[in-house]
Amino acid sequence: MEVPIPDKLFYLQDVEVHKMYTVFFVLCLLFCVTVTFISNSYCMDTKCNYTRTLRCDILANCSGLKQKEILLINKNVTCIDLSKNRLYNVNRAAFYGFKNLTFIDLSRNVLKNIEEGAFSDLENLNYLDISFNINLGLAVLPNVTFGLNQTNIKVFKFEQITCPGGRSNILRRHHLINLDNTLITELSIASNRIEMFDPCVIFNLPKTIKKLSIAENRLIVGKYVLEYYLLTGVEIINASLRNTPARFIDSLSRCEENVDAFTCTSKTYDYSCQKNLSLSSMHHNGLISVSIPQNLQIVYANSSKLYTRVTKFQLKKNNLREIYFQNNVIHSWIGPIQGVENITILDMSKNFCSKLSNDIAEHLTGLLKLKLAENSLGSKFQFDMNGKILRNLRRLQHLDISFNRIQALPFLFMKNLCSLVYLDISHNLISDWNMKMGHMKKLSVLNLSQNRLGTISKQGMEELNKLFAVGNLSVDLKDNRLMCTCDNLDFLEWMLKYKAHFKNYKTYNCSNARQNSFQFHDLHVSVEKLKKDCKSYTAYYILVSITLSSLLSLVICIALYRNRWKIRYLRYTLLQNRRSGYLRLQTSSDNRFLYDAFVSYTSKDREFVIKDMIQNLEQVNGFQLLIRDRSFIPGESKSLQIVRSIQESRKTVCIVSKRYLKSAWRDYELNMARVEGVEARNTLRYVILILLPEVYSGGYPKKISDFLKKNCFIEYPDDPAGYEEFWQNLSDRLRECLHE
Structure with missing residues (x-):
């Protein structure tokens, strides 16, 4: 006989089973979370991208993975890119065992500390970048550079390792003393609020440096400037963007850079290098002679808030090739400058210059590219009737004088520019084009856009015809005041004949009332229609001219006849006064x-x-x-x-x-x-x-x-x-x- 089981007992059993399932589900969920966390913490290597490049046999690209630590990476890699992560600390053992490592990029992290000698065991290291870690400060440099003389370091970058805002810094001798015995070829210390260099800092930099960047700092003139010429191996110096302020929001950002606790005294280091600094600049017969690094080829000083004028001076023996001084306030170019025969590129745009001597370019005989845009040189150019300013630039290929408020250029202004390939005179006030150009056989681009040209003179067209015949010259007349009238028909017919030489001529517009009827996109039809209209008006113009001339002659004849006696009287009176000195008395x-x-x-x-x-x-x-x-x-x-x-x-x-x-x-x-x-x-x-x-x-x-x-x-x-x-x-x- 079966004993009946109460319903309440079945209910309790169901509750127990439900609890067991719930506990099992929670345990599984915790297990998955734990596995995911461990995977993210210890298996980040699976997310690094391994590739081969021309520079690296094995590149571990771990950029932008939000890593907080340097974790399991294959130690056979030759290059590591750890930029754009969240790394906070680099300890002494971080790169232990990476014997083949040549390239490390730690830029754009949140680094606060780098232990001393963190890179000293990487004997093959030749590239190190710790830029854009604003909490490091210059104080970390001794730790970073410690032991680099035991490596093969060639490129060292520490751009913006200081807060965007704050007091100016001084680059001290101890900051870079560990680089003394290295063979560095490129050093970048840009954007670190540096105002001065300690004496002999530049003097003791490795002479192997070929590229030096001190851009976006707050440098002021000091005696350290005279040390630059001692960098005998440097080829490129970038000193641009001086005193460029940081963005306001960046200046207010939370940033706490490391404070330099090192106390430097005159007894700590040898500053005897300053004894011979006077040799870098001397006066000889009133001429200032300036020394620069003998192998220096390129100088960038653009947007550096330089306020000065160019006077007469001489550069000692040099190998200078390119100068970029645009966007400053170098307002007067007097010169002449000697020792600049090797310069091939000169950019002096945006300098508010309005004073220019005829001899400023006398010694720039090797110049290939000259940019003078956005100055106020129009008044100087238009009175250079014999082309004295550019007379020695026979090798010049590229000339940009746009945005100079030029109203006219003399016929002989460019008489010696026989090698010119590119000529930009756009965005000026030129209303008439009549310049000698037949000798510019290589000219391929003539930019006359954004001027006030209504036509081109007959002589100007003849000069351009010589170039059309020998080359593929492209002329840009966009956004001018072209006159589409009968008086300008010769120019329009000439333009139609050589339309292949006019850049985007279909976009040109007329400045007069015919702008709706004359369309450049259908130039042939428009010119033919204008010729027909002008021809139909010719007889009318002749008739009106004859009629007006006759009426005017008749009026003049009548006036002369009616006043003939008065005219004769005045004539004889004046003649009498002139011959005899007779003066008519005006008394009563x-x-x-x-x-x-x-x-x-x-x-x-x-x-x-x-x-x-x-x-x-x-x-x-x-x-x-x-x-x-x-x-x-x-x-x-x-x-x-x-x-x-x-x-x-x-x-x-x-x-x-x-x-x-x-x-x-x-x-x-x-x-x-x-x-x-x-x-x-x-x-x-x-x-x-x-x-x-x-x-x-x-x-x-x-x-x-x-x-x-x-x-x-x-x-x-x-x-x-x-x-x-x-x-x-x-x-x-x-x-x-x-x-x-």
Whole structure:
């Protein structure tokens, strides 16, 4: 008989089984985590990438694996890249047993400590980089360099092993003393806030150094500068980016570099090297002579905040080839500089230079590449009419004078640049291109973009034609002010003919109203359309020109005719003043006139003047008359004497007869009197016309109408009974003038 089992008992059994499964699952999970941790901690070698390169037989590339320790790595490797990890410490045994190791890169970790002699057992080591470990500080250098003289070290880099912000550092003698007996060829100490070098630091550096980088430091001028020439083996010096500030956020980052506890005294090391420093710079006949390392070939000092000017000096015997001084403030280039015949590359861009002497490049005879962009040399270039500045650069191949505010270049500015291959004059203010270029047979690039060119002169096109014929010259005229007009048709046709020589010509634009109708991407069609439009307007232009010229000529003729007497009067007046020094008096006094009246008459009326006028006016009334038959000087210009007589007489009396009105000379006298009244006396009433009966009996002539309107006449009576009254009236008119 079976005993029934209660339901509660089955429930308890299920609970126990469930607990067992839960415990088993937790144990499995803990086991997996433990295995994963152990794998990550002790089997990192499985993540390193082993490759073979030209430099390394076996390269263990462990970069960027976030390692905190140097763990199981195959000891047969020749190169180890441990950059971009989280390494904090390198102890004495870290690389023990790596007999074949030649290359170690520990850059960009968080290293704080490197034990003394950590690399001393690596006899084959030739490359060591501990850069960008900002917590190390210069204080760690004695530990790092300890024993390196027992290795085959060739390249040592410790760039930015100090905090980005902070007080300036001094590179002390003890920092690098362990390098004295090494054969280093490349040393990089960039970005370490170094302001000065202790005496003899540079002096004691290995003479085998060929490449030295002191870039991105805070170096100031000191006596240590004179030690550079003792680095007899150095070929490249990089002193660029001086005083470049760190990013603000980097300066505030948490950084605690090791403090240098070493106390240096004058007795610690020998500083006798400074005794001969004066030999590196001397004055001879007023010329500064400077010594530089004898094998130095390349100098980088760009973006170093140099504020100075280039004066006359001499470099002693040297092998200098390339100089990069761009992006400073070397504002005046005076020179000349001697000892620079071997330089092939010179970059002086971005130096705010505005002063340049004609002799600055006199000794740069070996120059191949010259960059002067982004200065203010335009005013100096445009007045160099004979090409003196560049006269000795016959080997120059590359010239960059862009961004110099150049408005024009003289025709002979580059007359000696026969080896030029590349010429950049872009981003200037050039509006006309006319320069001698036919001798530049090797020129392949001419960059004239970003200027103000509307066209190229006929002579300029002829010079470029010579180059198009002998080479594959490429001309860039992009972003200029090209004129697409009838006046510029010759240039556009020339451009169409040689379009293969214009770089990206399809992107060019017109600067005038035709920019929508003239399209460079379809240059042939646009030129033909413009030719047609210009041809249809030619006849119109000719007709308009002729019409305007005729109208202008007519207006001028009318003006000359209407003012002919005034012009003649002014001409004779000026001529008289110039010849005799006569100056017309501008006073209103009666004493300014020499005569009371000038008498104008024809030869037919001479008897009337001599018998009647002289008797009644001079003898009876005392008037002083100017009569040509009595007063004119023989041989002198009659025209001048007439004008002078009118100007010297208070009144002009004209005996008007029919013959008088027909006489050319009398007409001249009458019109000169008229102009005198209008221009000088502001009245015509000083003229008195004596009208003879033969004139007024038939009506008054139009020639004297303006005098008649002003009541400037007296009629001579045809009856002798009226003679007495006539002479009395005439005398009164003359006396009236005396008191005007």
